[in-house]
Amino acid sequence: MSAPNPAAAVPAEPATLPGLRVTLGVDRPMRLDSGAELGPFEVAYQTYGTLNADRSNAILICHALTGDHYVLDPHPVTGKPGWWEMLVGPGKPVDTDRYFVICSNVIGGCMGSTGPKETDPATGKPYGLGFPVITIGDMVRAQKLLVEHLGIDQLFCVIGGSMGGMQVLQWAVAYPESVFAAVPIATAARHSAQNIAFHEVGRQAIMADPDWAGGNYLLEGTRPHRGLAVARMAAHITYLSEPALHRKFGRNLQNRQSVTYGFDADFQVESYLRHQGITFVERFDANSYLYITRAMDYFDLAADYGGGTLSNAFRKDGKGTPVRFCLASFSSDWLFPTSESRAIVHALNAVAANVSFVEIRTDKGHDSFLLDEPEFHQVIRGFLEGCAEHRGLTRAPTP
Amino acid sequence: MSPLDDNQAAARTASGNGIRHDLKLVAEMVEPGSRVLDVGCGDGALLAYLSRRKGVDGRGIELSMDGVHQCVAQGLSVIQGDAEADLKDYPAGAFDYVILSQTLQAMREPRTVLETMTRIGRRAIVSVPNFGYWRIRLQLLLSGRMPVTETLGYQWWETPNIHFCTIKDFVVLTEDMGIRIERCMIVDRKGRVTGHAHSGLANLLGEQGVFLLRRD
Structure with missing residues (x-):
């Protein structure tokens, strides 16, 4: 490395x-x-x-x-x-x-x-x-x-x-x-086509991150953390279900009494997803994510x-x-x-x-x-x- | 739980030690060491009995989740599925016996099910409740209402049993389909085996019939 x-x-x-x-x-x-x-x-x-x-x-x-x-x-x-x-x-x-x-x-x-x-x-x-x-x-x-x-x-x-x-x-x-x-x-x-589609969203998120650097981020000393986090957030939704999300979070607000009329994580579910994205990048390699999702697509x-x-x-x-x-x-x-x-x-x-x-x-x-x-x-x-x-x-x- | 689940659960609960009497009659018709598919296998009582006592290679299909869970959790090979949708996949002659116990009358297309059973099994074993049983005839005659009996304990508007037949009806259907009845047991209320499938007396005294079938 x-x-x-x-x-x-x-x-x-x-x-x-x-x-x-x-x-x-x-x-x-x-x-x-x-x-x-x-x-x-x-x-x-x-x-x-x-x-x-x-x-x-x-x-x-x-x-x-x-x-x-x-x-x-x-x-x-x-x-x-x-x-x-x-x-x-x-x-x-x-x-x-x-x-x-x-x-x-x-x-x-x-x-x-x-x-x-x-x-x-x-x-x-x-x-x-x-x-x-x-x-x-x-x-x-x-x-x-x-x-x-x-x-x-x-x-x-x-x-x-x-x-x-x-x-x-x-x-x-x-x-x-x-x-x-x-x-x-x-x-x-x-x-399935739908699952390939979800994977493609994840891959595009990674590749759209400038820090991905054409896949050479290890040599460049960067990490496409934002892209990989977004990929994980999108994927994580597919691992849950609407009733489970509703049961867990509903429309509950995150540490606030009312919406802020901005783009902070007002809702608990947003905060939860952001957390999922952030913790994921600590342990996973973005290129591995590309390769392994591709392997599944081809199956x-x-x-x-x-x-x-x-x-x-x-x-x-x-x-x-x-x-x-x-x-x-x-x-x-x-x-x-x-x-x-x-x-x-x-x-x-x-x-x-x-x-x-x-x-x-x-x-x-x-x-x-x-x-x-x-x-x-x-x-x-x-x-x-x-x-x-x-x-x-x-x-x-x-x- | 749907009425059909109820029906099957009630029908398959082992009575006392061992298995229900009519299942024992079914089991009697199965050769040791054979390949068996039990359609609507409930909690797996018959399959477990057959594999323990007769060393059969047994499989099951069951509609109710609870039944399937109980079966698989005791090591039986059972799939959650609907006989009418899932039987047709099997190749011809895949089993020595395909068993359908007390469920034919709940099928949407009993004739098709019989056809499929005798295709995928070299033999089929079918048990059917007899709607020509004298108590049922008497109830209908005297009360003028749809019969509700101990073994068929449903009101007309809730019953899963949408295709009742008499033993005579069943025999006629098998003849029509070119299916040979190799063996049959007509069982009366006390579990005594009486009569012969073709006799009018069997159709009157038998509460249910168990048939060993084979396509000619």
Whole structure:
């Protein structure tokens, strides 16, 4: 990284991030969907729990757009608790006393895995826009190399929400023999036009910030904080729901008795969004945001694997997928509405796959998968227990 | 909760230990180790029973969220869905048995549902309440009002059961559709199995019929 400009409020990122790290693609680079090659490259990851003797109890967690591999650890930049502590941990539905849990930062990300802010070995400078465009398929390809590196032939389960759910689907379709069970949550088999549109708004906000500097802000010593904050604000609205926003904020005013007839944050909801934007830029890289949103836009399983028909993607050698699926959606999620999950269920039915599907009633919108939703958690626990029985996993972890 | 949810919840609540009597009759018709789809599987009582006792590979479809949650939380493979919308996706012969218990009369298009069931299952097992049951006939005759019984406890304006039939009606429909009744059990009020599907007596004494069906 080049010397930062002290005038720009550059986040105080720890010199070395906690967690594990591996260099992959050393012998031969990884071929990307774009045709470009990447390698050697770094993957930052975390593990929790113990891998059993026959290596059959591994669960891979796939994180969402702005997530990372700190599932249970405090975030190294913000200090906030791990992002899926509600669902994962000792005695939790994804029980780390029982399962060996792996989560890696996606390539293209900014929390330790190779992405646009890391140094390009060819130039000695940050990749910036020189980083190749990556896809969900590329993210999963890198995860597959990591899982192989860990000596695991078949994952007991791959689980994730939103973009994480896309990776779960990708895993199940690209490597069905390496996945026993798949749990795609609040996701879709392709990114909708509306969602691509929202992403484009975010990207344009970043690129319209002069501090973005054509993607070279690390070299210029600037940071497109304003653009990235606006991108986050717009996106954050899509993660909530109208009823939840109304319940939380209504038209309440922020620390004032009446409107000011100006453009300060009069309303609590404005203040809240500004806060979301400001805190986000401390922990996220603007170029990573461009790359990862693009990866989601390009995601279309039916086109890539099914010749335009989703059910074909779940068929191999004339047979339906052997993977056991559990899909979950949330009734108030309008970013990845239930209809998207149902389309996947229909495609899986068409190949007579083993599938469970639950829509959880909640008014908390897309973000519900990260929140305290007891019904959702019960479903995940029950599904995993059922699968563990079928997989012959004993209750006590093998030392 | 919609009346249909109510109907199914009431119909599927396990009575005492084990499962409801008519579900046991259904279970009797299922070969061990087979692939089963239970349509309207409620809280999963039958699926759990079948997978425990007969080692079947069981799946379910259930309309009510509560039912689906209960099923999936106990490890059953169940999707939240509507039989009439979601059955058609399955390929032909995907299951050895497709089960529809006490729900045919609540379908918008029972004939289409039967057609789909016998396509996606090598066999179908259907149980139907008999509207030709003598108590129902008597109630209508004597009171002149739509019958309300213990098992069909709805007023006409709230009932989810929009397509009642008698056992005779059901048999005629299967003949019309070229569906063979391989086995049937006509059950009276006390759970005794009586008669034969084609006899007038069965149509009078049977409170419900359980049929094992196969497309010719």
